Structures are given as structure tokens and as C-alpha cells.
Amino acid sequence: MQNMKATPINIADTFSTMPTAEDANSFAMLSELGNGGVFAASFSGHTPWERHLGDELVFVQEGKTDLILLLEDKEVRATLAAGQLLVVPERTWHRFETDGVRIIGVTPQPTETSSAQRPPSDSV
Numbered sequence: 806m807q808n809m810k811a812t813p814i815n816i817a818d819t820f821s822t823m824p825t826a827e828d829a830n831s832f833a834m835l836s837e838l839g840n841g842g843v844f845a846a847s848f849s850g851h852t853p854w855e856r857h858l859g860d861e862l863v864f865v866q867e868g869k870t871d872l873i874l875l876l877e878d879k880e881v882r883a884t885l886a887a888g889q890l891l892v893v894p895e896r897t898w899h900r901f902e903t904d905g906v907r908i909i910g911v912t913p914q915p916t917e918t919s920s921a922q923r924p925p926s927d928s929v
Contacts (some may be wrong), residue, residue, distance in 0.1 A: 816845065816866065820907055841913035849905040854898045854924050856869045859913030861899075864890040868906035874899045875923065898924050 814835050821830040823845070830848035840859065856873070863872060869886045875898040883891055893899050898919065913926075 814843075816909065819845045820866065822908075826877065835909075838911060839913070841911070844910045844912055845907070846910060847907045849903055850903070852901045853923065854919040855916050856896055856898045857893075857913045857916055859895045861893040861895075861913065862890060862911040863893060864909045866907040866909055866910045868903065870901050870903035870908070872899060872901055878925075880923070905912040 816835070819833055819835060823833065824847065830850070831846070832848075833845045834886045835843040835845055841857070863885070865885045865887050867887050869884065872884065872885055872891055874881045874895070876892060885891055895913070
């Protein structure tokens with residue numbers, strides 16, 4: 806068995822060193838995890854479409870966001886506020902629209918992004 810290091814992560818400290826979501830977009834890796842990592846993000850605006858080779862957990866720490874998922878070729882909008890989370894199923898295209906949010910994401914890697922207005926739901 807591999808030597809495991811158990812170190813607590815203070816999420817409030819991480820966010821205190823990041824710009825506010827309204828000022829600048831900022832991302833930080835908090836920990837590696839399996840084939841991805843645990844990330845803190847502070848951002849506003851519209852993000853590009855993205856998807857992953859595994860399920861992604863998105864937890865809203867502060868603020869509010871619309872998380873848009875492309876399901877069966879339809880855009881499904883989930884509004885998340887502080888204290889809420891959503892699991893994005895693997896290979897599901899998704900993006901964020903927000904006026905300012907701070908999230909924790911448990912995200913598998915690699916991340917595929919699309920600059921298309923809306924990627925086709927069946928693209929692999």
C-alpha cells in the first residue's frame with residue numbers, strides 16, 4: 806500500500822488569497838484525487854463548454870450560478886446557490902453562467918473544452 810498523506814485543507818484560507826469572483830477569474834488545485842483533483846474556483850461570466858471522462862462534483866461555496874448541461878441535445882439549466890451541489894455525469898457537456906461564484910470542484914482529468922456556441926451532444 807502506498808504511503809498516504811492526510812493533510813487538512815482550509816478552504817476559507819484558499820479563497821481568502823484569491824481575488825473576488827467579480828474582480829478576476831482564479832483557479833487553484835487543492836489536492837490531487839485519483840485521475841483528477843479537487844479545485845477551488847472564483848469566477849464570473851460565461852465559461853466555455855467542457856466535459857470530463859468521469860463524473861464531476863460541483864459544490865457552490867459562495868454566490869450563485871447557473872450550470873447548463875447538454876442532455877439529449879437539450880440545454881438543461883440548474884441554478885445552484887451557496888451550500889448546494891450537483892454531480893455532472895461523465896462525458897456531459899456543461900458550462901457556467903454567473904455574476905460571481907466560488908465553487909469547489911472534484912474534477913476528473915483531462916478536461917475537454919469546446920469553443921463552439923453549443924457542441925453536439927453526441928460528439929465523443
